[in-house]
Amino acid sequence: LNSVVFLTLPVDSIYDSRSERVCVFGTGDLGRSLGLRLLQAGYGVVFGSRRPHSSSSLLPHGAQVLGHAAAAQSAHLIFIAVQREHYDFLVPLANQLKGKVLVDLSNNLKKNQYPEANAEYLQSLVPGAEVVKGFNTLSAWSLQNGPSDANRQVYICGESVEAKQAVIAVAIKLGFSALDRGFLSVARELEDFPLQLFPQWRLPLRIAIGLSAAFFFYLLIRDIIYAYVTQSKDISFRIMVSLANKVCPIVSLIMLSLCYLPGVLASFLQLYRGTKYRRFPDWLDRWMLCRKQLGLLALGFAFLHVLYTLIIPIRYYVWFKATERTVSMIRENRTTQFDMTTAWRGDSYLSLGILGFGLYVLLGITSLPSVSNALSWREFSFIQSKLGHLTLLLCTAHTYLYGWNRFLSSSTYKWYTPPGYMLCLVLPSVVLLLKLLLITPCVDRTITRIRQGWERGADQRNPKDNLSLRHEL
Numbered sequence: 001l002n003s004v005v006f007l008t009l010p011v012d013s014i015y016d017s018r019s020e021r022v023c024v025f026g027t028g029d030l031g032r033s034l035g036l037r038l039l040q041a042g043y044g045v046v047f048g049s050r051r052p053h054s055s056s057s058l059l060p061h062g063a064q065v066l067g068h069a070a071a072a073q074s075a076h077l078i079f080i081a082v083q084r085e086h087y088d089f090l091v092p093l094a095n096q097l098k099g100k101v102l103v104d105l106s107n108n109l110k111k112n113q114y115p116e117a118n119a120e121y122l123q124s125l126v127p128g129a130e131v132v133k134g135f136n137t138l139s140a141w142s143l144q145n146g147p148s149d150a151n152r153q154v155y156i157c158g159e160s161v162e163a164k165q166a167v168i169a170v171a172i173k174l175g176f177s178a179l180d181r182g183f184l185s186v187a188r189e190l191e192d193f194p195l196q197l198f199p200q201w202r203l204p205l206r207i208a209i210g211l212s213a214a215f216f217f218y219l220l221i222r223d224i225i226y227a228y229v230t231q232s233k234d235i236s237f238r239i240m241v242s243l244a245n246k247v248c249p250i251v252s253l254i255m256l257s258l259c260y261l262p263g264v265l266a267s268f269l270q271l272y273r274g275t276k277y278r279r280f281p282d283w284l285d286r287w288m289l290c291r292k293q294l295g296l297l298a299l300g301f302a303f304l305h306v307l308y309t310l311i312i313p314i315r316y317y318v319w320f321k322a323t324e325r326t327v328s329m330i331r332e333n334r335t336t337q338f339d340m341t342t343a344w345r346g347d348s349y350l351s352l353g354i355l356g357f358g359l360y361v362l363l364g365i366t367s368l369p370s371v372s373n374a375l376s377w378r379e380f381s382f383i384q385s386k387l388g389h390l391t392l393l394l395c396t397a398h399t400y401l402y403g404w405n406r407f408l409s410s411s412t413y414k415w416y417t418p419p420g421y422m423l424c425l426v427l428p429s430v431v432l433l434l435k436l437l438l439i440t441p442c443v444d445r446t447i448t449r450i451r452q453g454w455e456r457g458a459d460q461r462n463p464k465d466n467l468s469l470r471h472e473l
């Protein structure tokens with residue numbers, strides 16, 4: 001879209017702006033930062049201020065400061081860097097603002113603060129001007145940082161195409177890429193943008209916190225409080241590492257399963273409906289949209305599990321136990337035999353864990369926009385779907401083997417924290433089994449046909465066709 005907009009601009013308006021003058025109303029934080037950036041880009045800047053003579057000391061060098069009316073007359077494009085509450089000062093200037101392009105930069109402190117968008121309100125105050133909403137997602141700080149700052153996208157919207165093109169030309173000159181989002185009715189959405197706090201992370205974060213808290217308290221009671229009550233044994237020090245190192249892998253594996261479960265469910269739903277031309281239910285849609293965040297959080301927990309596992313040899317408790325055992329063996333003049341089976345089992349589960357984690361990291365890296373943009377759709381889906389399920393398989397196998405090892409190696413060992421252990425294995429096992437079912441050649445072929453729109457317009461087909469499809473399954 002950017003390139004289209006770029007091409008439709010007259011070349012002069014992009015390159016020959018040395019003499020062009022732009023006006024900025026408001027000499028506050030944003031006004032000054034924007035003015036500085038405009039001056040650096042070669043524009044002449046005229047500030048419009050209530051007190052043109054007393055506000056000039058902080059202003060960027062080279063800018064002119066006039067009263068609002070005089071400043072408005074000096075330029076075609078006027079940035080309004082003033083809070084919305086004060087917009088009524090523009091009403092008496094209606095004559096001077098006629099035909100001018102007014103850029104509304106304002107944001108609100110909370111959602112739905114006013115009945116209409118700030119930009120629409122501005123348009124209603126000055127009907128003779130062309131209002132364009134834009135630049136509000138930038139901060140004064142990022143504007144001062146210059147073009148090296150990562151935040152390079154600005155969104156704009158407005159009714160007049162010419163007015164928007166003029167604003168886009170300035171944005172490009174300042175080093176931003178501008179995205180035209182449409183008419184002024186989109187302004188409210190743009191104004192809500194800076195108020196959003198990680199919207200797609202909310203649900204995954206809640207799941208992660210909920211699961212961590214539930215398993216932490218479960219393990220606290222099961223491992224520590226239970227031992228204290230029944231055997232009067234104080235092993236509370238285990239909270240810091242042992243307990244955390246159980247919570248992390250359990251939460252990680254459940255979250256990774258939750259990341260792949262909606263895709264599998266969606267495939268079954270399409271299979272059941274025999275068409276891809278019907279919307280998924282809302283809950284499934286929302287779930288599908290936060291898969292990346294679920295996966296990244298799962299990776300975070302897996303990473304913590306790796307770190308906690310790596311520090312095991314340097315723990316005081318481990319060192320103490322090992323020394324104690326060696327000393328008692330010397331005292332009792334005992335020796336032990338090297339057990340090949342134990343060695344195999346231990347190494348196998350560790351190796352599966354390492355391979356799983358390696359793939360886990362690969363999934364995380366390829367979900368970064370800069371990396372995923374460099375991949376073709378086929379490459380991306382190969383890594384995220386095929387290798388993703390392989391990761392889930394390796395991590396599940398690692399956990400199975402671990403539980404099995406503990407079960408076999410310790411005679412006094414009770415079945416390892418049953419509900420936690422079972423839950424963290426049941427869910428991935430179910431996802432893997434369903435996926436296995438989906439990749440059996442017959443089902444896979446049908447899904448591919450459905451996705452390719454093989455039976456386009458399926459919604460109008462007669463029920464008999466549906467039956468034949470089911471029959472084929």
Ligand SMILES: NC(=O)C1=CN([C@@H]2O[C@H](COP(=O)(O)OP(=O)(O)OC[C@H]3O[C@@H](n4cnc5c(N)ncnc54)[C@H](OP(=O)(O)O)[C@@H]3O)[C@@H](O)[C@H]2O)C=CC1
Nearest residue numbers: 026027028029030049050081082083086089106107139140
């Ligand atoms: N600061 C930021 O990072 C960002 C700010 N914005 C938006 O930009 C707008 C300005 O923000 P900011 O620069 O931080 O605010 P400031 O409070 O720093 O500056 C506001 C400016 O508005 C002018 N002003 C204040 N009251 C009146 C009035 N009654 N009549 C006319 N002019 C008035 C003043 O300029 P003077 O004294 O010269 O008249 C003042 O310097 C806000 O709507 C904000 O939401 C948007 C994105 C980022």
Ligand SMILES: [Fe+3]
Nearest residue numbers: 249305353398
């Ligand atoms: Fe592990």
